[in-house]
């Protein structure tokens with residue numbers, strides 16, 4: 001089969017690899033749709049010892065497809081089943097897992113290999129994070145389950161409810177998914193992004209009130225302005241930049257919640273206004289990754305059509321063009337690129 005193989009930072013190779021055989025407890029999925037992700041761009045640039053501990057490894061982590069082979073001892077799956085697989089599997093036994101916070105699992109198993117024609121899913125993933133799809137849900141939409149589950153996690157952490165005003169700073173794919181989910185819950189959503197074609201594209205999709213902001217204090221001013229000066233009920237950073245974390249804290253109103261959704265570079269820190277945090281009872285929460293329950297919730301939102309993320313796909317390419325696709329992502333010229341292995 002053809003696959004895009006990660007050899008280390010900056011080293012992605014398009015290669016011929018053997019089609020994986022399913023080991024005991026494994027299933028092999030024929031991939032029909034994979035999606036590029038901002039994380040891919042980061043990982044390709046600097047590597048990721050947790051997500052990709054061993055190289056070479058087939059790259060990519062957002063995928064949907066059809067079961068092609070079933071390994072010994074697998075119950076409940078047969079050839080031809082349509083599935084989506086998350087990119088990690090919790091252990092189910094550690095303290096975090098027992099508390100239902102599997103996203104914080106001390107032994108989270110990450111799975112890569114969306115940019116290939118086939119992938120073997122390990123037993124733990126098969127047991128926890130592979131979800132069946134109905135015949136009517138196209139693979140290209142189902143492949144959103146993983147990032148959508150992350151966005152759902154962020155919105156849950158922010159305890160977003162109907163009638164609230166939610167400010168999302170950052171209009172990348174995850175900022176957009178966060179906005180979609182918050183809107184689906186009945187919130188008024190203000191999405192802040194840099195002016196340019198990407199913001200215009202998102203505005204045209206109609207997923208939120210899009211506000212163009214340049215750097216510095218502008219996002220805070222825009223969010224305050226749009227809420228009559230009181231600030232938003234929930235402010236979400238979807239950029240992973242410490243200065244934006246601070247903007248999110250400045251933009252939230254009394255009693256509000258700030259969700260630190262974007263992961264910042266190691267070693268960075270932010271300043272918290274202690275007066276506001278105390279007297280205005282701000283809630284400051286991190287949000288990371290997803291749980292098996294969130295992945296299932298994401299699939300049902302996609303199945304029911306409550307969340308339709310199709311418009312976030314700005315390009316469709318074949319497996320051989322993943323490098324070019326990630327280049328477009330890095331330059332901010334694509335939101336999400338759909339990779340179809342069947343495309344020549």
Ligand SMILES: [Zn+2]
Pocket residue numbers: 037038039061062146147
């Ligand atoms: Zn992703």
Ligand SMILES: [Zn+2]
Pocket residue numbers: 090091092093094095096097102104105106107108
């Ligand atoms: Zn665990």
